Amino acid sequence: MVVHLIVNSSVINGAATFQNNVLNIHKLGALLPLVEWTFIFIPILFHMIFGFVIIAGGMPNPHNYPYAANYRYTLQRATGMIAAVFIAIHVFHMHGWIHNESWLHYVVEPLGGAQFRAYNATSTAGLALQNVVMVVIYAIGITACVYHLANGIWTMGITWGVWTSPQAQRRASYVCTAFGLLMMLISATALFGIRASVDTPAKLQDVRNEEDRIVELKIATGDIQANPHKEAAPLDESTEDGATEDDAAEEKSPAEPAATNAAGN
Numbered sequence: 001m002v003v004h005l006i007v008n009s010s011v012i013n014g015a016a017t018f019q020n021n022v023l024n025i026h027k028l029g030a031l032l033p034l035v036e037w038t039f040i041f042i043p044i045l046f047h048m049i050f051g052f053v054i055i056a057g058g059m060p061n062p063h064n065y066p067y068a069a070n071y072r073y074t075l076q077r078a079t080g081m082i083a084a085v086f087i088a089i090h091v092f093h094m095h096g097w098i099h100n101e102s103w104l105h106y107v108v109e110p111l112g113g114a115q116f117r118a119y120n121a122t123s124t125a126g127l128a129l130q131n132v133v134m135v136v137i138y139a140i141g142i143t144a145c146v147y148h149l150a151n152g153i154w155t156m157g158i159t160w161g162v163w164t165s166p167q168a169q170r171r172a173s174y175v176c177t178a179f180g181l182l183m184m185l186i187s188a189t190a191l192f193g194i195r196a197s198v199d200t201p202a203k204l205q206d207v208r209n210e211e212d213r214i215v216e217l218k219i220a221t222g223d224i225q226a227n228p229h230k231e232a233a234p235l236d237e238s239t240e241d242g243a244t245e246d247d248a249a250e251e252k253s254p255a256e257p258a259a260t261n262a263a264g265n
């Protein structure tokens with residue numbers, strides 16, 4: 001999650017930087033699904049299932065004992081559930097969960113999912129985030145994920161006996177709070193940075209030109225393979241010269257029904 005948010009926030013340096021970072025990941029080619037399943041999907045699914053088992057056996061009691069630690073205990077469980085729902089929505093929104101033509105065509109696309117195309121990273125992610133409702137869902141989801149991680153590290157240190165004395169626990173809680181605030185800053189940079197990169201038709205066209213230039217170059221040098229499923233459809237003529245922002249936002253479903261698969265291919 002930390003790596004993911006840092007990569008996303010690299011858009012602050014321009015769409016070209018974000019595109020290059022995404023392509024560095026997609027350079028893994030056929031290995032990418034293996035890496036994603038090993039390091040992302042299986043660990044998250046394991047954590048979700050195990051988390052729900054823990055929640056089922058939990059006994060929140062902040063009403064009886066209104067201590068900060070008790071609120072944190074309850075919040076840790078609440079944010080875990082919000083994070084699980086958010087990650088499911090988010091992977092559907094960007095990837096559509098699984099790569100199956102009928103699923104993508106008849107279910108995912110009508111519902112506004114599978115919007116991300118790795119070879120047009122900023123423009124497709126940015127268009128997917130023009131919708132204010134999605135921005136609110138992302139803001140809530142990211143906040144829950146960051147709290148869950150920062151507070152989770154703190155409680156992990158207690159469970160594993162890394163910080164045992166009250167003083168050490170206090171110091172650790174300062175560090176975890178600072179880490180959480182830093183992650184929130186990075187997340188906000190990612191969310192609003194990606195969104196703002198394509199919030200006018202002129203910016204959208206510039207970003208798309210830049211992305212296409214980088215991808216062509218990397219294909220020519222053999223860094224990445226040509227793959228139409230990872231490309232967005234060409235922009236509508238009207239967005240190139242003087243169309244409204246609304247027109248650009250409507251350009252949100254980037255073509256290719258047979259888009260990506262759940263593992264990002």
Ligand code: HEM
Nearest residue numbers: 001008036091094116118125142145187190191262263264
């Ligand atoms: C600013 C907020 C975020 C933005 C803009 C964002 C953007 C994206 C994008 C563009 C993708 C597709 C990446 C690709 O295929 O190369 C993606 C995938 C994913 N994101 Fe996020 N993300 C955000 C926050 C989060 C958070 C907080 C989590 C929580 C763990 C998360 C978990 C995931 C997962 C599990 C995937 C699927 C990974 C894959 O297909 O390999 N994201 N995200």
